[in-house]
Amino acid sequence: xxxxxTPRQLLRDVFGFETFLPGQEDVIDAVLDGRDCIAVMxxxxxxxxxxxxxxxxxxxTVLVLSPLISLMKDQVDALRQxxxxxxxxxxxxxxxxxxxxxxxxxxxxxxxxxLAPEALDGRLREFVSACPVSLLAVDEAHCISQWGxxxxxxxxxxxxxxxxxxxxxxxxxxxxxxxxxxxIIRQLGMKKPAG
Numbered sequence: 001x002x003x004x005x006t007p008r009q010l011l012r013d014v015f016g017f018e019t020f021l022p023g024q025e026d027v028i029d030a031v032l033d034g035r036d037c038i039a040v041m042x043x044x045x046x047x048x049x050x051x052x053x054x055x056x057x058x059x060x061t062v063l064v065l066s067p068l069i070s071l072m073k074d075q076v077d078a079l080r081q082x083x084x085x086x087x088x089x090x091x092x093x094x095x096x097x098x099x100x101x102x103x104x105x106x107x108x109x110x111x112x113x114x115l116a117p118e119a120l121d122g123r124l125r126e127f128v129s130a131c132p133v134s135l136l137a138v139d140e141a142h143c144i145s146q147w148g149x150x151x152x153x154x155x156x157x158x159x160x161x162x163x164x165x166x167x168x169x170x171x172x173x174x175x176x177x178x179x180x181x182x183x184i185i186r187q188l189g190m191k192k193p194a195g
Contacts, residue, residue, distance in 0.1 A: 007032070010053050014082055021046045028053055030194035031135060031170055036162075038141070038171045038181055038195035047172045048075060051137035055084070055111040060134030063165075064114045067140050067152065072114040079112060088114040108132040117143075117154040120161065129164045136162060138188065141171035145183040155187075162189045169193075 007028050011017050020028075023041050027050040030037040041047050055062040066072050072088040079086040087101045087110050105113050106127070120128065138144070144155035162169045171184050171193075185193055 005056070007053055007057070010056050011049075014056065015049065015053070021049075024049055026194070027170070031168065032057060034168050036169045036171075036185075036188075036190035036193040038173075038176075038184060038190065038193045040173055040176045040181060040195065043174045045174075047139070047174070050172065051135060051170055052079065052084070052112065054135060058134035060108060060132040061105065061110050062112045062135045062137055063128065063131075063133045064112060064137045064139060065117050065120075065158065066114055067116060067143060067155075069116065072116075076112075076114060084112060085110045086112040086114070090114075090116055090119065102127065106131050117152065117158055121154060121157060125161070125164075133165050133167050135170060136165055136167055137170045137172065139172050141184045141188070142173040142176050142180050144187045145176075145180045147177070147180050147183060159187055159189065 007025065011020060023039065024046050027037055027039045031050065031054045039047060039050055051062050051064060069090050069092060072090065076086045076088045087104070089098060089101050089105070093101070104110060138158065143150050143152040144158065145151065169188050169190050171188055171190065176184065
C-alpha cells in the first residue's frame with residue numbers, strides 16, 4: 001500500500017465529502033482487503049468512488065474497464081482536477097499519444113487507467129498482463145451477462161483476465177438481478193466475492 005491515509009481521510013481531504021454514501025465504505029474495505037467484490041448500486045450512488053479512492057492507497061494501477069469513451073474522458077478529466085494521475089487509452093488517440101500513455105502505464109506512472117473492454121480483444125491484453133495492475137474494476141458489469149439488458153460480446157471475452165493479472169476484481173453495476181449477478185461472478189472468475 002502506498003498511502004498512510006485512511007479511506008475516511010481521503011474521502012474528506014481529496015474528494016471533499018464528510019461521509020460515505022450507503023454501500024461505498026463496505027465495497028472500499030473489501031477492495032483494500034484484496035477481496036473480489038460485486039457492487040450493485042443505483043445510478044448516482046457513487047460507484048466510481050469505490051475504485052477511485054482505493055487507487056490512492058493501493059500500490060500499482062487500478063485498471064477500469066468502461067464501455068463508453070465519452071464517460072471515460074469525463075472521469076479522467078475530473079480525476080486530474082483532483083490531482084490524480086489518470087488516463088484513458090482508446091481509439092480516439094493519435095498513435096504517438098497512445099504509445100506514450102501505454103509506456104507510462106507499463107512503468108506504473110498512473111493511479112488509474114481506463115480502457116474499453118473491446119481494447120483487450122487484441123495484443124493489448126497481453127501488454128496489460130505485464131503492467132503493474134493492483135485492481136481490475138469492471139464498470140457496467142451487467143454487460144457480461146447474456147441475461148443482462150445490454151449484453152456486449154467483448155465483456156464475455158474478459159473471462160480469464162483476473163487470473164492473467166493476478167488481482168482482485170471489482171464488478172460494478174446499477175442493475176443486476178440475482179441471475180445476472182451470479183453470471184457476472186462466474187464469467188469474471190470471482191472467488192467468494194463481497195457484496
